[in-house]
Amino acid sequence: MINPTKSYRKTFIILLITLVFVFIVNLSLGSVYIPLKQVFLALTNGELEKDSWGSIILSVRLPKAITAIIVGSGLSISGLLMQTLFRNPLAGPFVLGISSGASLGVAILILGASFLGANITSYTFTNFGLAIAASLGAFLVLSAVMIAAQKVKNTMSILIIGLMFGSLTSAVISILAYFGSATQLQQYMFWSFGSLGNLSWKEITVLCITFLVGISCVVFIIKPLNTLLLGENYAKSLGVNVKKTRNLVLIATSLLTGVITAFSGPIAFIGLAVPHLTKLLFSTSNHKTLIPAVAISGSIIMLICDSIAQLPSSEYTLPINAITSLFGAPIIIWLLVRKRKVYY
Amino acid sequence: MKQTKEHIIKTANLSIGYTSKKQVSVIASNLTINLEAGNLVCLLGENGIGKSTLLRTLTKVQPALNGNIFIDNKNLDNLTNIELSKIMSLVLTERLPDSSLTVFELVALGRQPFTNWIGYLTNKDMEIIQMAFKKTNTSHLMNSKCYELSDGQLQKVLIARALTQDTPIIVLDEPTAHLDLHHTVNTFSLLKNLATEFNKTIIVSTHEANLALQLADELWLMSSSKFVSGKTEILIENNELEQLFNSDLICFNKVLKQFSISTSN
Numbered sequence: 327m328i329n330p331t332k333s334y335r336k337t338f339i340i341l342l343i344t345l346v347f348v349f350i351v352n353l354s355l356g357s358v359y360i361p362l363k364q365v366f367l368a369l370t371n372g373e374l375e376k377d378s379w380g381s382i383i384l385s386v387r388l389p390k391a392i393t394a395i396i397v398g399s400g401l402s403i404s405g406l407l408m409q410t411l412f413r414n415p416l417a418g419p420f421v422l423g424i425s426s427g428a429s430l431g432v433a434i435l436i437l438g439a440s441f442l443g444a445n446i447t448s449y450t451f452t453n454f455g456l457a458i459a460a461s462l463g464a465f466l467v468l469s470a471v472m473i474a475a476q477k478v479k480n481t482m483s484i485l486i487i488g489l490m491f492g493s494l495t496s497a498v499i500s501i502l503a504y505f506g507s508a509t510q511l512q513q514y515m516f517w518s519f520g521s522l523g524n525l526s527w528k529e530i531t532v533l534c535i536t537f538l539v540g541i542s543c544v545v546f547i548i549k550p551l552n553t554l555l556l557g558e559n560y561a562k563s564l565g566v567n568v569k570k571t572r573n574l575v576l577i578a579t580s581l582l583t584g585v586i587t588a589f590s591g592p593i594a595f596i597g598l599a600v601p602h603l604t605k606l607l608f609s610t611s612n613h614k615t616l617i618p619a620v621a622i623s624g625s626i627i628m629l630i631c632d633s634i635a636q637l638p639s640s641e642y643t644l645p646i647n648a649i650t651s652l653f654g655a656p657i658i659i660w661l662l663v664r665k666r667k668v669y670y
Numbered sequence: 671m672k673q674t675k676e677h678i679i680k681t682a683n684l685s686i687g688y689t690s691k692k693q694v695s696v697i698a699s700n701l702t703i704n705l706e707a708g709n710l711v712c713l714l715g716e717n718g719i720g721k722s723t724l725l726r727t728l729t730k731v732q733p734a735l736n737g738n739i740f741i742d743n744k745n746l747d748n749l750t751n752i753e754l755s756k757i758m759s760l761v762l763t764e765r766l767p768d769s770s771l772t773v774f775e776l777v778a779l780g781r782q783p784f785t786n787w788i789g790y791l792t793n794k795d796m797e798i799i800q801m802a803f804k805k806t807n808t809s810h811l812m813n814s815k816c817y818e819l820s821d822g823q824l825q826k827v828l829i830a831r832a833l834t835q836d837t838p839i840i841v842l843d844e845p846t847a848h849l850d851l852h853h854t855v856n857t858f859s860l861l862k863n864l865a866t867e868f869n870k871t872i873i874v875s876t877h878e879a880n881l882a883l884q885l886a887d888e889l890w891l892m893s894s895s896k897f898v899s900g901k902t903e904i905l906i907e908n909n910e911l912e913q914l915f916n917s918d919l920i921c922f923n924k925v926l927k928q929f930s931i932s933t934s935n
Contacts (some may be wrong), residue, residue, distance in 0.1 A: 565752035
């Protein structure tokens, strides 16, 4: 008997080609247009027409594009994990209050500094300090939501609880903001707009390592996640340790979302919208296919959003968060209006 | 045939029910079960009498209040999830969560306890899956999505999934609840066949009392006053079935071995 499960090889190849194309285009677009051929040359250490192009690509655009790929795939995978775990199509890092948790961590660090005695060295405000604060915040809020989720079985209630945690954290942030100084406020606001740029290679290395740790957790829960598609009782009867799987999902998502949010700000809608788009494209629930598919689509969409945010050939950069929302919200509305069954 | 005489499920002084912070609510106590392998067992009883609780306790979904359960001579408490998954498979009443799983993927999930960390299906796994499709006569559905199936088809596919788990015991909680007569009879004859031909021990809770009387090797009768288990003929002989339903409207006809509506008044 031949295994009739579709391998979707063709779709994967098309997606990968698209990813490479979008990646190169992303590098060539920006305040200065650099021809595609020159981008290739810069990446392969070739002779360039202008020397400045080389440094623009290697020290500005390349780190940004790599960040976009990590952010896009990391958030999309987190969204997918949440949707399967909560068996709810509207679950995602944003809706369940994880991003708000990360924001809270950052807000406490930046805005609350004056409360904690202002003698905190400027080092804590570096990206690393922010990363740790955001991850802790994300982990705390996600744990709180998970604990609450164990008490109520109704998935609708879990979503509402997640939203309530989001409101709670925003309330705390508002209070902190009210007492914060103008510079602190500005610093926080800029962080919350979201940005893929401004990361040094050292910070990208940290981002990459955390991403890899998160992803390696994910690889080991592919099998139990597929079993969880049958519901918890069937999963248990198939020998799945549901609690352990839940905890691994918790760790993986808070690592991925926490660190990504820390370095690039709370990026909206990617975690929610990309898994749905991918499921439309692949029409499968098998995580062995979905996880790589979601990672690639997430990267593609994030790169496109970043290219748009750069406003090609202009000096301005729009907040990336605005672009992802402009792209994500209509997709969710479209999915619901078309009354397509939204699967998770 | 000494092997079939072994008791595959044994209980001693079993009490079932729920514990909450405030109190312990006992649903049934002193349950004694001695079940031989290769039997089709039907669990009968009124709505809300505790059939599901009993099945949930026997399948370790919830703990027993008191007493021990021995599955295959091993104490259920000492079996891990993964060990139990190789002895007992389930078909539950709960609806499957929405997903776009194909029928093949659903049935193949039955191999989960045996596959490697990523769930790779070996040739042996594929053979077992194919056998399950054949036995349940569902091979033509293999490439459909689960949400496209009718209730009758879905029930057969769920039984196929339990079969791929390749366990000596299969427990089904009201598998025919949403099925018409045709599919109900079909499902029961499939279960009977699995018990006699493949020596599976099959435990079914059901409201199809008349079908159960015709097909089951053994009955477990649950009523508010007591629990009895035993061979169908012996229970009929001992007038146990008359006490199953606490109602004047239903009577048990010992000659026909069927329940019918009471016509005496």
